[in-house]
Amino acid sequence: MTNCCKPVLWENHFDNNGLLEMTLANSTQSPVQGWQLRPQSPISQSPQGVLWYGDPNTNNFDFVPGQPSSGTATLPFMQIGAAAALKFFVYYDCEAGAQYDQFNVTITDAAGKKTTLYTKGVSPPEGMQMWLPIYVPLDAYKGQTVQIQFFFNTFDGIGNAGQGVFIDDVVISQSCGTGPPTP
Numbered sequence: 001m002t003n004c005c006k007p008v009l010w011e012n013h014f015d016n017n018g019l020l021e022m023t024l025a026n027s028t029q030s031p032v033q034g035w036q037l038r039p040q041s042p043i044s045q046s047p048q049g050v051l052w053y054g055d056p057n058t059n060n061f062d063f064v065p066g067q068p069s070s071g072t073a074t075l076p077f078m079q080i081g082a083a084a085a086l087k088f089f090v091y092y093d094c095e096a097g098a099q100y101d102q103f104n105v106t107i108t109d110a111a112g113k114k115t116t117l118y119t120k121g122v123s124p125p126e127g128m129q130m131w132l133p134i135y136v137p138l139d140a141y142k143g144q145t146v147q148i149q150f151f152f153n154t155f156d157g158i159g160n161a162g163q164g165v166f167i168d169d170v171v172i173s174q175s176c177g178t179g180p181p182t183p
């Protein structure tokens with residue numbers, strides 16, 4: 001493999017290509033309760049598939065009524081060769097704010113250090129039942145091999161009757177116009 005700069009390091013629109021090496025882990029141990037690929041989603045940014053935290057049988061995330069749940073959706077490792085950014089769209093139908101129905105995005109760097117890139121309830125714009133574009137610069141990780149992870153945690157068993165969290169159009173891009181990356 002050469003170390004050439006690819007404008008798009010990784011992307012998934014969840015419409016036709018499956019998970020593209022993402023791995024999902026849910027506290028329920030169920031493939032249909034928690035993070036999952038939803039190919040025919042009534043809510044999508046790019047029709048019609050999304051990554052979804054929910055349950056198709058109930059259309060909510062109250063998997064065991066009164067009990068909390070959580071899950072991770074983890075991207076494959078990727079090498080960042082130039083100034084890069086993470087972009088995705090998120091749609092919340094859950095409790096607002098940072099404490100309940102927590103959602104965040106983390107990055108683990110080459111040294112194994114995990115850093116939070118984005119947290120629901122902290123980074124504007126913050127709205128419910130609307131698609132929010134999220135943009136996170138990854139310039140600090142140039143030259144590193146990193147892994148990005150989405151995390152959702154209800155925190156408690158209350159207020160979990162919404163449709164859940166939808167993610168679409170995840171793109172990790174980098175600027176290739178400034179010469180080849182430093183070896």
Ligand SMILES: [Ca+2]
Pocket residue numbers: 013014015044045046047048049050168169
């Ligand atoms: Ca889509």
Ligand SMILES: [Ca+2]
Pocket residue numbers: 095100101154156157158159160
């Ligand atoms: Ca809740």
